[in-house]
Amino acid sequence: MTALGWWGVPIAVLGGAIRVGTPFLFVSLGECITEKGGRINLGLEGILIMGAMSGYALSYLTGNPWVGVLAAGGAGAALGLVHAVLCNLPRVNDIAVGIGIMLSGTGLAFFLGKPYVQPKAPTLPAIPFGAWSDSPQVRAALEINPLFLLGVILALVLAWAFRATRWGLVVRMVGDSADAARAIGYRVRLVRTLATALGGFLAGVGGSFLSLYYPGSWSEGLSSGQGLMAVALVIFARWDPLHCFYASLLFGGAGALGPALQSVGITSGYYLFSAAPYVVTLGIMIATCSPRRSLAGAPGELSINR
Amino acid sequence: MGRLGRVGETLAIPLGALGAALVVFGLFMAALGHHPLEVYGLIYRGAFASAFSWQNTLARAAPLVLTALCVAIPARAGLMIIGGEGALVLGGLAAAVIGHQLAGAAPHAVQLAMAAGAMLVGAAWIALAGALRHYRGVNETIASLLLTYIAIAIFNHLVEGPLRDPASLNKPSTAPIAEASMLGRLPGLDVHWGLGLGVVLCLVLYVFTAHTTYGFAMRIVGGNVRAARLAGLSVGALILVACALGGAAAGLAGMVEVAAVHGSANASLIAGYGYAGIVIAFIAHHHPLAIVPVALLVGGLGASGGMLQRRLDLPDATVLVLQGLAFMLILASETLYGRGRLGRARRVAT
Numbered sequence: 001m002t003a004l005g006w007w008g009v010p011i012a013v014l015g016g017a018i019r020v021g022t023p024f025l026f027v028s029l030g031e032c033i034t035e036k037g038g039r040i041n042l043g044l045e046g047i048l049i050m051g052a053m054s055g056y057a058l059s060y061l062t063g064n065p066w067v068g069v070l071a072a073g074g075a076g077a078a079l080g081l082v083h084a085v086l087c088n089l090p091r092v093n094d095i096a097v098g099i100g101i102m103l104s105g106t107g108l109a110f111f112l113g114k115p116y117v118q119p120k121a122p123t124l125p126a127i128p129f130g131a132w133s134d135s136p137q138v139r140a141a142l143e144i145n146p147l148f149l150l151g152v153i154l155a156l157v158l159a160w161a162f163r164a165t166r167w168g169l170v171v172r173m174v175g176d177s178a179d180a181a182r183a184i185g186y187r188v189r190l191v192r193t194l195a196t197a198l199g200g201f202l203a204g205v206g207g208s209f210l211s212l213y214y215p216g217s218w219s220e221g222l223s224s225g226q227g228l229m230a231v232a233l234v235i236f237a238r239w240d241p242l243h244c245f246y247a248s249l250l251f252g253g254a255g256a257l258g259p260a261l262q263s264v265g266i267t268s269g270y271y272l273f274s275a276a277p278y279v280v281t282l283g284i285m286i287a288t289c290s291p292r293r294s295l296a297g298a299p300g301e302l303s304i305n306r
Numbered sequence: 307m308g309r310l311g312r313v314g315e316t317l318a319i320p321l322g323a324l325g326a327a328l329v330v331f332g333l334f335m336a337a338l339g340h341h342p343l344e345v346y347g348l349i350y351r352g353a354f355a356s357a358f359s360w361q362n363t364l365a366r367a368a369p370l371v372l373t374a375l376c377v378a379i380p381a382r383a384g385l386m387i388i389g390g391e392g393a394l395v396l397g398g399l400a401a402a403v404i405g406h407q408l409a410g411a412a413p414h415a416v417q418l419a420m421a422a423g424a425m426l427v428g429a430a431w432i433a434l435a436g437a438l439r440h441y442r443g444v445n446e447t448i449a450s451l452l453l454t455y456i457a458i459a460i461f462n463h464l465v466e467g468p469l470r471d472p473a474s475l476n477k478p479s480t481a482p483i484a485e486a487s488m489l490g491r492l493p494g495l496d497v498h499w500g501l502g503l504g505v506v507l508c509l510v511l512y513v514f515t516a517h518t519t520y521g522f523a524m525r526i527v528g529g530n531v532r533a534a535r536l537a538g539l540s541v542g543a544l545i546l547v548a549c550a551l552g553g554a555a556a557g558l559a560g561m562v563e564v565a566a567v568h569g570s571a572n573a574s575l576i577a578g579y580g581y582a583g584i585v586i587a588f589i590a591h592h593h594p595l596a597i598v599p600v601a602l603l604v605g606g607l608g609a610s611g612g613m614l615q616r617r618l619d620l621p622d623a624t625v626l627v628l629q630g631l632a633f634m635l636i637l638a639s640e641t642l643y644g645r646g647r648l649g650r651a652r653r654v655a656t
Contacts, residue, residue: 091643095388103630108630110621110622111623228455231451232448272459
């Protein structure tokens with residue numbers, strides 16, 4: 001950080017926001033779909049770790065990181081399906097099942113992933129959008145990963161789909177009023193099952209980003225709670241896919257602020273910066289909730305609204 | 307449904323689910339080329355077969371009993387708190403600071419002050435989630451989860467910054483508490499007092515929730531808030547008390563870990579006891595007395611991980627897989643209540 005001095009901080013934060021924010025983007029979009037359907041999946045943390053492990057393993061075994069990304073999505077969808085099927089049973093609590101998925105997914109990933117801690121798997125390539133610049137910091141910041149671009153497109157597509165397609169409307173209706181959906185003849189549990197499985201797929205892909213791009217290896221300490229954060233992110237984004245995108249960048253930037261400030265010599269308060277997203281989310285919930293009504297924009301069937 | 311039938315049902319259904327989990331996990335092990343009975347034999351040996359393994363099991367169960375109470379007591383008042391981990395780390399930090407500041411005082415006074423400080427901090431932390439729920443309508447599950455992350459950030463900030471002992475080089479820790487004020491062993495057992503505290507607290511809270519008027523009022527709030535208001539109960543106070551009691555238990559877990567195991571507050575406190583406590587509370591149906599045996603089972607499973615690793619070269623996460631599987635199947639078995647022959651009222655012919 002000599003050439004740019006203080007300018008290095010915002011540039012590093014921007015690059016960090018994209019890098020740190022990509023897994024947030026995928027888990028929040030996944031959780032957004034699930035919650036739009038009226039269920040909450042607290043198990044995305046386990047799904048994320050499982051995705052990271054299976055992505056890395058398959059990339060190592062096949063030599064193709066994109067196969068790894070797909071495998072991660074598949075593993076995530078499978079765990080999402082387990083969550084959905086268990087929650088389809090009457091009197092089974094979706095929050096508790098989420099905790100179960102979190103613990104089982106983590107345990108299973110550590111169990112199956114043991115042989116893959118050592119080997120080096122091929123990782124995803126970066127797209128150098130900053131090749132025009134002489135400054136290494138700018139180049140580093142503009143090395144965009146392909147999953148981020150996919151995530152941006154996905155956020156746009158989802159925002160459009162929820163607004164303007166029949167599928168989107170069905171999911172929203174099931175999430176807002178199961179009775180209304182049932183009366184029209186839609187199969188509520190089937191829709192929720194698919195929404196949860198799709199959410200799991202995206203969270204798994206988010207996990208593969210961790211093991212296949214940044215930090216780019218598989219270890220048991222890989223995730224730092226990105227999956228658990230999904231629930232906070234979606235509330236922060238008010239169940240809107242586009243806002244999920246902004247929120248992921250913001251949360252990613254907040255996470256990158258600590259290291260960036262550290263690089264110019266400010267080391268105190270590192271951990272407090274990392275807590276900023278949680279404080280802001282809690283602040284927003286306190287400001288917008290009231291004992292008389294639920295959160296604005298929240299799907300009506302969500303158990304956290306009651 | 308008779309009382310006997312209900313008791314039988316509450317025992318038979320989770321035990322059946324546990325058996326199913328053992329069968330599924332056994333098939334999984336068999337598919338990987340291990341003999342299931344050999345695996346289970348080793349788990350039993352690692353958890354319960356010798357005095358040494360019992361010690362290990364009991365020491366692991368101690369914080370779990372307390373963090374499970376942090377879920378179970380608010381659940382009696384209808385709140386789903388999943389933030390015990392945050393109360394644990396802040397309680398542990400408070401205990402470490404108090405223990406160091408009071409160095410030189412009488413050991414029992416120091417221990418009492420550490421326990422009181424940790425319980426107060428934990429109680430305040432979880433009561434905050436309850437207050438947000440009651441006064442602002444903020445969902446307590448999400449709020450307590452967010453508060454956990456905030457608590458861990460505060461903990462890391464203080465332990466690696468202002469409160470760091472300069473002598474702790476590789477692993478940032480607070481200044482150690484005096485050897486004399488560490489929690490001792492239970493008489494006749496090589497297990498620290500933490501387990502005793504946990505069991506006593508379970509008994510006290512059982513009597514409180516099941517056999518006192520105040521506990522009854524709390525359960526009414528949990529059953530139906532409107533009915534509770536109509537009956538003239540002060541819902542807010544009851545919710546706050548339930549959360550504070552749970553938080554105090556989790557804070558005490560932090561104090562136990564600091565004063566009986568680590569000797570200072572450091573990152574080892576963030577070991578997921580809060581999350582394991584959620585599992586235990588749910589399996590125990592939020593019943594304070596059922597928490598103790600479930601915590602022993604979960605603690606024993608954790609204690610047997612090393613045995614599996616040494617003897618069969620299985621990863622230490624093996625027991626996590628079994629624990630997760632058993633938890634999921636027990637959760638799924640909730641759906642069976644009232645359906646079995648034991649529990650079903652005799653149908654009137656139509």
